[in-house]
Structure formats: structure tokens, C-alpha cells
Amino acid sequence: xxxxxxxxxxxxxxxAKDTYEFLDKFTDEKPFVKIGMELFYSxxxxxxxxxxxxxxxxxxxxxxxxxxxxxxxxMKVLSNLDVDICNLHxxxxxxxxxxxxxxxxxxxxTRPLLIAVTMLTSIDQTRMEEDLLINRPLADVVMHYALxxxxxxxxxxxxxxxxxxxxxxxxxxxxxxxxxxxxxADGAVGDQQxxxxxxxxxxxxxxxxxxxxxxxxxxxxxxxxxxxxxEFAE
Ligand code: C5P
Numbered sequence: 001x002x003x004x005x006x007x008x009x010x011x012x013x014x015x016a017k018d019t020y021e022f023l024d025k026f027t028d029e030k031p032f033v034k035i036g037m038e039l040f041y042s043x044x045x046x047x048x049x050x051x052x053x054x055x056x057x058x059x060x061x062x063x064x065x066x067x068x069x070x071x072x073x074x075m076k077v078l079s080n081l082d083v084d085i086c087n088l089h090x091x092x093x094x095x096x097x098x099x100x101x102x103x104x105x106x107x108x109x110t111r112p113l114l115i116a117v118t119m120l121t122s123i124d125q126t127r128m129e130e131d132l133l134i135n136r137p138l139a140d141v142v143m144h145y146a147l148x149x150x151x152x153x154x155x156x157x158x159x160x161x162x163x164x165x166x167x168x169x170x171x172x173x174x175x176x177x178x179x180x181x182x183x184x185a186d187g188a189v190g191d192q193q194x195x196x197x198x199x200x201x202x203x204x205x206x207x208x209x210x211x212x213x214x215x216x217x218x219x220x221x222x223x224x225x226x227x228x229x230x231e232f233a234e
Pocket of ligand 1: 012036121210214
């Protein structure tokens with residue numbers, strides 16, 4: 001089955017002004033954008049409403065992690081904001097993930113997509129063992145969390161593009177993989193450790209790639225975005 005791939009631009013800006021200045025460069029297309037904690041905490045829900053009003057799809061990357069009742073009620077608020085994708089930490093457990101789905105589901109049965117962060121990519125095997133006292137191979141933990149998310153009714157996970165194939169094997173092809181850590185073959189890697197090109201992410205089977213600085217810091221962001229679309233989504 002041909003996949004419905006898309007490129008999500010990580011709008012990691014500190015203010016609404018910088019964000020709108022960036023988005024105003026796009027006159028012919030309306031990219032899917034990711035709003036993270038920094039922008040949301042500095043500008044509040046109004047930034048979501050405004051970007052939505054401008055016609056963009058929104059992945060609101062707030063990574064909820066709390067008791068089920070609190071997550072249920074918070075997800076209801078995000079659902080009313082009409083975002084397209086939101087997320088939580090699978091480490092919050094199955095009951096929390098089920099509560100999140102309940103909170104997100106509107107009276108008419110529709111809801112934003114919900115995806116889970118499995119294990120943060122800043123946690124490696126040693127940190128997991130020493131800080132979290134989890135003594136299993138990291139790859140197994142990631143796959144177990146992905147399966148928990150699927151069984152709780154979630155739509156997918158955020159993961160490395162290098163893990164996307166394995167996640168699809170374990171959770172099915174319809175389970176979404178949303179993958180950051182993307183760089184052009186001729187681009188700077190920056191602080192990302194394990195990176196993949198848009199073309200390779202397509203081969204491995206990512207459903208969405210999340211691209212920040214290769215687009216936001218490019219001399220010509222619109223050209224860089226189109227290059228991502230061409231390599232990944234066409
Ligand atoms: O600028 P860059 O392309 O590295 O941005 C990637 C985006 O994806 C950032 O918003 C970053 O916080 C996010 N992200 C990531 N790695 C993860 C999860 C999220 O880079 N494991």
C-alpha cells in the first residue's frame with residue numbers, strides 16, 4: 001500500500017514573531033508544523049489557534065506524562081484546540097495512554113492522532129540501567145513500549161528512522177512512525193547522533209519525518225523544505 005508520507009517542520013522558535021516570520025516565507029504551500037514546549041510555554045494556546053487559522057496542520061509536541069485522570073483532562077483541552085497530532089510518554093503506562101485516548105476523543109468520535117515517545121533518545125543503555133534500573137537491552141524496551149502504545153489504542157510512536165522498520169514489523173504497517181534526526185547527505189549534523197537522509201527514511205518506511213534546523217536554519221528554507229518533500233514524500 002502506498003503510504004501517506006509528510007514532512008513536519010520543527011518550529012523550534014522562542015517567540016510567535018520569529019515563527020510567523022518563518023512561516024510567511026511559505027507562499028505556495030502550508031507545511032505541517034511541530035510546536036514544542038518552548039514555543040507553547042512562551043506563547044500559550046493562542047499560537048496553536050493562529051497557526052491553525054493560517055491553514056497549517058499541527059503536531060503539538062508536549063509529551064504528557066502524569067496520572068491517568070490528569071492526562072485525560074489535559075488531552076481534552078488539546079483536542080478542543082484542534083491539533084492534528086499530539087503525544088505522551090509511553091513510560092506513563094497503559095492506563096495513562098488509554099485515558100489519553102478517552103480525553104482526546106470528541107463527542108462526534110473524531111480525535112487528533114496520538115503517538116508515544118518510547119525511550120528518549122538522550123537515554124542510552126548505561127543511563128537506562130543506572131538511572132532507571134532497567135536491565136534489558138534498550139532496543140527491546142523501545143519495542144515493548146511501542147507495543148504497549150499500540151495495545152492501548154495509540155496511532156504510532158516517535159522513534160529514530162533507523163528503528164522505523166522494526167516498529168512496523170512488531171506493530172504493523174499501519175502503526176505510524178514519526179521520525180526526527182533527519183539531515184541532508186551534504187548537510188551539518190549538529191548535535192544529533194544517529195541521523196538519516198529524507199530519502200533513506202523513506203526507504204526504511206517512516207511515515208512522517210520531523211525536520212528542524214536543516215530547514216529552519218537554511219539560507220533558503222522554502223527550497224530546503226521542497227527538497228525534503230521531493231526526497232521523502234514524492
Ligand atoms: O533541528 P533538528 O532537525 O535536529 O530538530 C529535530 C526536532 O525533533 C527537535 O524539535 C527535537 O526536539 C525533536 N526530537 C529529536 N529527537 C527525538 C525526539 C524529538 O530530535 N528523539
